[in-house]
Amino acid sequence: MTASVYVNKTIYCRPMMRALAAAGLTAALLLVPQPALAADSSYRTLATASNPNWMAGLDSGRSLGALSIPGTHETLSIHGGDYTQTQENYGNSAATLTAQLDAGIRAIDVRARVNEGNTFTIHHGAVYQQANFDDVLNRLASFLGAHPGETVLLRFKQECTGETGSCADATGQKSFTDIFDAYVAARPGLFWAPSVTRNSAAAVPTLGTVRGKVVLAVLNGPRGGRFDSYGLAQFAGWNDGSSTYVQDAYSVPTFAAIGAKRDAVNNFLNTTNSGDATKIYVNFTSGSGALAPPYWVAGGALWEQGVNPYLLGRLNATSYARTGVVMMDFPGGGLINKIVSYN
Numbered sequence: 001m002t003a004s005v006y007v008n009k010t011i012y013c014r015p016m017m018r019a020l021a022a023a024g025l026t027a028a029l030l031l032v033p034q035p036a037l038a039a040d041s042s043y044r045t046l047a048t049a050s051n052p053n054w055m056a057g058l059d060s061g062r063s064l065g066a067l068s069i070p071g072t073h074e075t076l077s078i079h080g081g082d083y084t085q086t087q088e089n090y091g092n093s094a095a096t097l098t099a100q101l102d103a104g105i106r107a108i109d110v111r112a113r114v115n116e117g118n119t120f121t122i123h124h125g126a127v128y129q130q131a132n133f134d135d136v137l138n139r140l141a142s143f144l145g146a147h148p149g150e151t152v153l154l155r156f157k158q159e160c161t162g163e164t165g166s167c168a169d170a171t172g173q174k175s176f177t178d179i180f181d182a183y184v185a186a187r188p189g190l191f192w193a194p195s196v197t198r199n200s201a202a203a204v205p206t207l208g209t210v211r212g213k214v215v216l217a218v219l220n221g222p223r224g225g226r227f228d229s230y231g232l233a234q235f236a237g238w239n240d241g242s243s244t245y246v247q248d249a250y251s252v253p254t255f256a257a258i259g260a261k262r263d264a265v266n267n268f269l270n271t272t273n274s275g276d277a278t279k280i281y282v283n284f285t286s287g288s289g290a291l292a293p294p295y296w297v298a299g300g301a302l303w304e305q306g307v308n309p310y311l312l313g314r315l316n317a318t319s320y321a322r323t324g325v326v327m328m329d330f331p332g333g334g335l336i337n338k339i340v341s342y343n
Contacts, residue, residue: 037299041334042308044299046088048333051104054340056149060208064215065280067207068323068342069153070331071107072100073286076136080127082293086286086329092130094122094139101143104336106152107217107282107325110136111159114169118179123159126167133183140214141190148212151192153280153325156180157220158227166222177227180219190214201233204280217280234279245281247271252287255301261287262310269314272324281324285311298329308335315339 078089090099112120120133194202219230224240247268272281300306
C-alpha cells in the first residue's frame with residue numbers, strides 16, 4: 001500500500017516538476033538578453049511581401065466575413081524592448097503602418113492614450129510609440145486614396161488603465177468617444193459611416209460597400225467591453241480576451257506554454273471554417289507572459305515551435321475555406337502571402 005501511494009504521488013508530481021523546470025530555465029534564459037530568432041518566411045520578413053491591391057480583383061458582392069485577411073496585433077508597437085515590441089520597425093509617425101499595408105495587411109489593432117488638447121497618442125502600455133492618431137489616419141487616407149479597391153478593418157482601443165505598467169490619460173479632457181467622433185468628423189469619407197455612428201451597431205458589409213474606406217470593427221474600453229455600439233454588431237461581446245468571434249488567448253506564461261497557444265490558433269481556424277459564413281472571425285496568433293516575450297511566442301524558443309511557422313505549416317498542409325482575420329506579431333512575407341492566397 002505504501003509503495004502504491006508513493007508511485008501515484010510521483011506520477012502526479014511529474015507535470016508540476018516539468019512546469020517548474022521550464023519556468024526555471026526560462027527565467028535563467030531571460031537573465032541573458034536573447035537575440036531575435038532568425039527571420040524566415042513566417043517571421044520578421046514583412047517587406048518580402050508586396051500586395052498593395054490584393055482586394056481590388058475580388059468580387060464586390062463578397063461579404064467581409066468570407067475573406068481571409070492578414071492583420072497585425074498592436075500594429076504600431078515598435079518601441080519599448082522585447083516585452084513591448086510586437087512588430088518590425090519601419091519608422092515612426094505610422095510609417096510602419098504604411099509598410100504593413102503595402103505588404104497586404106488589411107486588419108489593424110491600434111491603442112491610444114487621451115492626450116492634452118483632446119488628442120490621441122499611440123501607446124503600448126506605458127510606452128509611447130512615436131505616433132499619433134492623426135499619423136494613423138493620414139497613412140490610411142493616403143493608402144486608400146492610392147488603392148481605392150482596398151478596405152482596412154480597424155480595432156481601436158483605449159489603452160490606459162492608470163495601473164502600474166500602463167499609461168494614464170491626461171486629465172480634463174473630453175470622453176474617449178467624443179474625441180474619437182471629432183477625428184471622424186474631421187475626415188469625411190475616410191470611414192464607412194455605419195461603423196462609426198454611435199449606437200448604430202452595423203451589419204457585416206460586402207467588400208464593394210466599403211472599398212476605399214476604413215471599417216471600424218470595434219471600439220474597446222481600457223478593460224475590454226465595447227463603447228456605445230460602435231463598429232459591427234457581431235462584436236458586441238468583444239471584451240479583453242476571447243469571445244464568440246474572437247480568439248485572443250494572449251496569456252503565455254513561459255515558452256513551455258507556446259504549444260497551448262498554437263493549439264488555440266489551430267482550434268479557432270477550425271471554428272472559423274465550421275462557423276457562420278456571414279460573420280468575421282478574428283484569430284490572434286499573438287501572446288506573451290512574464291517568462292515569454294512576444295517574439296518568442298511568434299518565432300519560437302528552444303524546442304518550442306513558434307506560432308508563426310506553425311501557422312504557415314498548417315495553412316500549407318490543410319485546405320481551408322477561409323482563414324478569417326489573422327492578427328499576428330512579426331509576420332513574415334510568406335505567411336502574409338499564404339493568407340492572401342486563400343482569397
